[in-house]
Amino acid sequence: MSHFFGLSFVRVAGRGMKRICKIGGGIGVALATYSCAIAADLPANPPVKAPVPYLALYDWNGWYAGVHVGAIRGLSNWSAIPPGAGAPGLSGSFDLPFNFDFIGGTGNYVAGLQGGYNHVFPSRAMLGFESDISFPNSDVQVPFSVRGSQTVSSPLTGQVTYGEAVIHYGSARARAGYAFDHFLLYGTGGLAWSYDQVTRTQVDGVSVGGAATPGTVDTRLLWRLGWAAGAGIEIPLAANWTAKAEYLATGFGHKGMRFTGASEAFNSDLTMQSIRLGLNYRIGDASHIPDFLTKGPSALETDRFALHAQATYVSQYAPPFRAPYSGRNSLDPNTGRETFDTTLYAGVRLWDGAEAWVNPEVDQGFGLSASVGAAGFPSGEAYKVGASYPYTRLHRAFLRQTIDLGGEIQKVDAGLNQFSGSQTSDRLVLTVGKFSVGDIFDTNKYAHDPRSDFMNWAIIDTGTFDYAADAWAYTVGAAAEWYQGPWTFRGGLFDLSIAPNATHLDPQFGQFQWVGEIERRYAIWDQPGKIAISGFLTRGRMGGFQDAIQLAALNGGPADITAVRRYQSRGGISMNLEQQLIPNVGFFARAGIADGNKEPYEFTDVDRTVAAGLSISGKQWGRDNDTVGIAGAVNGITNVHQAFLNAGGLGILVGDGMLSRPGNEKIVETYYSFPVLAAKVTLDYQLIVNPAYNRDRGPVSVLGFRVHSQY
Structure with missing residues (x-):
């Protein structure tokens, strides 16, 4: 017997494995016990209470749209017939088991969208329909976290591993239920589909005919069609918002294919079960759809819960430019790439001053040249890994505690990862969990958010x-902020990646980083401003450039920083200035220096930098919601860092194979942002001179287009 989210499943032996769900009995016993306990505690003649005020019945009628998150597991039964073998051949089954790794960010969890229509009859019976799509988690390097496999051995095949992974899936279902006074109980059923990857890996031995040798991987992508059935409960939260909990089972019959590498026929089925939590926004009848599309949904915030969301699309194009040679980390001319992400910001108040937030996000796309080619990379919306398929990541999951210490009472507006309310000017703020260091340190109101202002890495940070x-x-760690009058003192301890520029964090926290910051707020001629000094100290296994150069001279190959890594420290210090010049016009400046003898560990290949710019609100010319920005940055590296790149070394983002004519990397960026319906559209232009510190390549123009919406 296996267990899945409190439901019990019994496996019945046989060629086709079945699962029987036992749920009713346990719930019935629990409810009966709870009812008896209450009855035993009630007095014979309970006191009469004042009547409960009448609450109007919630109106479930009309169109709705929403989001959901959940966890999923599955089972696949398979059979394979090697060439020359008759039926039945090989057969087996494997689970797609539930797992979750908080630090690694991986697991069998999903996020997705749904939409549908409800009609409630005068009898309070409800009929409707709903369609949904879900995107499972992935770490990209080892894609598709909802997966399973089985390894078998046979004289005809050798040792072989068969596996299946779910890329994305969805359903179109009818819903039928009953609208009670303050909740909706429903059953659901209909069609389901899934887009999967099926693989055959030759682990050892040779298949019949020698077609598949050890290491041969056969991959097939396939669509599955099947059924979906489940049940759920939905309750109103506020105004047009409702929350639901739902169990959904899906089944897909046997489907055949052929692995060409081994000339082998393969057949498999798939069943899945999921538990999902969702939020729906009731649009109403069709006449309200235009308002929903142009204005978006109203934000959700109650005394206890809050929900916000954002979606951003970025497209960039680099026209042809001078590139006499290229390396592994070079920026490619005449290329274009796109990225898309949508994020859910769900929060709950826990106790006085405490908030918990989770931010699942669906990501898709690539940066230019797979996010390499310039130390000041042109898109802060492009991650260091990309995927052609949409996938879910849990980027943030943290607890924030605010302790008021006195002083002026300040109003706090609702926002992303922020409840509305009030706080005192003197306070202590503690944050622990998974979040970005940039959420707390090196912030700047004019240049810090690639979804709404500048986009170049060397300008937004x-x-x-x-x-x-x-x-x-994102990382795992803890930070403390002490606000006292015009001063703020910040400090934090954070987990590093398992290796420099690696995908995953160190699960043992053996490599870490200290960050500190001092901020001073002030006013000049009644114009507010602030200046902050930040410092970091990294402790981890990293390489020195001179060691890599010397090793390359001995073995005759290109400089390899990975071969000379050892446990040591690297530090840096920076300045961040934010100043309002006049109302609606802001100036910012940043400057920094870091240890240029060792490789940068996480961010980008910069040893010294200076950046400055202006942000101007459209209120200056009568367009209140427009913004124009212009900024520039100059990045540099040390002589030994230049010599390392000239010896064929590769950095985090740079490495053209050689660097015979080094120079400072110079960047200019300008953008204009304006509203269109419920979104902000941005036109962006960047000029990068000496990309990757290489005077032989470029200059590079980057044309950008961004659409962003949030509530």
């Missing part, structure tokens, strides 16, 4: 601030 992060720019 200090280029030398080599903050701890996985390949998606």
